[in-house]
Amino acid sequence: MSGKKSQQSSDLTTPQNVSKGQAVYDRITSGKCKDATAELNAAYGRNGKRKSA
Numbered sequence: 001m002s003g004k005k006s007q008q009s010s011d012l013t014t015p016q017n018v019s020k021g022q023a024v025y026d027r028i029t030s031g032k033c034k035d036a037t038a039e040l041n042a043a044y045g046r047n048g049k050r051k052s053a
Helices: 015-030 036-043
Strands: none
Touching: 015 036
16 A cells, blocks of 8 residues: 555535535535535535545
8 A cells, every 4th residue: 555545535426415515505505604615515524625646
């Protein structure tokens, strides 16, 4: 192995994750969301920082 951490994707189809995504979508469509990427990262527990290869 090259020492790189593998990135695991979340299963966005679970009922819990669908609810999280729907809540963020509702905020986006209502105009209450300032930064969709940040809110989605927070909802799914991601740090939002991508490393380039």
